[in-house]
Amino acid sequence: MKILIENGHLIDPASGFNAMADLAIADSKVVSIGPVSSDFHPDRRINASRCLVIPGLVDACARLGEPGHAHEGMLDSELAAAVAGGITSVVCMPDTQPVLDEPGLVDMLKFRAERLHLAKVFPLGALTRSLGGEVLTPMVELTSAGCVGFTQAEHAIQNTQGLQRAMQYAASFGFCVWLRAQDGFLGQGVVASGPLATRMGLSGVSVAAETIALHTYIDLMRITGTRVHISKLSSAAGVELVRAAKAEGLPLTCDVSIHNLHFTDADIGYFDTRARLTPPLRQQRDREALRQGLADGTIDVLVSDHTPVEGDAKALPFAQAEPGATALELLLGASMKWAAQSHVDISRAVEVITSAPAALVGQAGLGRLQVGGYADVCVLDPQASWQVLPENLRSHSKHTPFAFDLSGSEMTTQVKATLVNGHVAYQSPDML
DSSP states (O other): OOEEEEEEEEEETTTTEEEEEEEEEETTEEEEESSOOTTOOOSEEEEOTTOEEEEOEEEEEEOOOOSSOTTTOOHHHHHHHHHHTTEEEEEEOSOSSSOSOSHHHHHHHHHHHHHHTSSEEEEOEESBGGGOSSSBOOHHHHHHHTOOOEEOTTOOOSOHHHHHHHHHHHHHHTOEEEEEOOOTTTTOOSEESSHHHHHHTOOEEOHHHHHHHHHHHHHHHHHHOOEEEEESOOOHHHHHHHHHHHHHTOOEEEEEEHHHHHOOGGGGTTTOGGGOOSSOOOOHHHHHHHHHHHHHTSSOEEEOOBOOOOHHHHSSOGGGSOOOOOOGGGHHHHHHHHHHHHTOOHHHHHHTTTHHHHHHHTOTTTTSOOTTSBOOEEEEESSOOEEEOGGGOOSSOOOOGGGOSTTOEEESOEEEEEEETTEEEEEOGGGO
């Protein structure tokens, strides 16, 4: 099918292109940017007047509920939520049931996702069998099945020697290891340590839980030469450690979630379980450091950290409630809101959710708009607004701190159309 997206303002951070231009698509590829050939006859035209046209978003941290947990987040509903949010590629975690530690399970997940013709799915494989921290997984076979990296998700490896061996093995094949910076013993609390945790009588997670883990990972990187990606940085001290490691020249990247970028522990209010998250929300100084780190490039990527949680698991006392929030449909708006509040150029706001996470995935042409490349496109209206309310979310899960108020948080960016491989996977009702 031939599609022409016309009259839009095209922004592609990977190439630096930022201008009014038409985008012609045929056979799932971009065939021209700018003036359209006279012999190009589109089957469909999309009027992007007053809209931005950007690469499809790449979300580098999400849980899709499969395999297992089908009642919490069916793959079709979550991928439908993804494309409604402009996301065309999703990196999913391996802490499923069963754990993604065998090639057959990865094959099954990718097959299910491809049949839906929605967002692309790029799984992370488990670093160790069943995420137990002891026996290494068959990383070569998992990579052949489609895994783009390896992680323990929220399950820290307690044995440092075991982690070193895992990193050495990954380094020998050039694989990237994705690690959450949280000490397994110090990270057992439910909120960030501080006056609020003490006042509420809740167990706290100290900043040291993050920095001790980071020191360990950075030292092991020096020994092994492993490429490491730090998932969901949460503290000002963590930002400084990452900044120093990058200045040293270590192959380190990191991301931050939209929740830690926009909220603090004060937003927990009266034990609101929508703010029960991992990592926990920290103090304002941490949030400001995270915002600055994302702006200056210390933090590479912004992620949704989409973790669908069913209602019953949230309707519990705060300490017993399951951590997580729905976020796929909020990634774009959260990035644009951060850019506006922090006076960051819009191209940087697009970069941290497109080309920067695409570089982690390692698929050529992903997260950018180029002739001959993937026709993964998001058309958005930067002036349109919508309210983050449960009834407005397509995800199976409706819990998010962005919906604290009865009126919901306002997102001042709205997706009008999402194309995946040149196929219109989503369009807003006013674009029909």
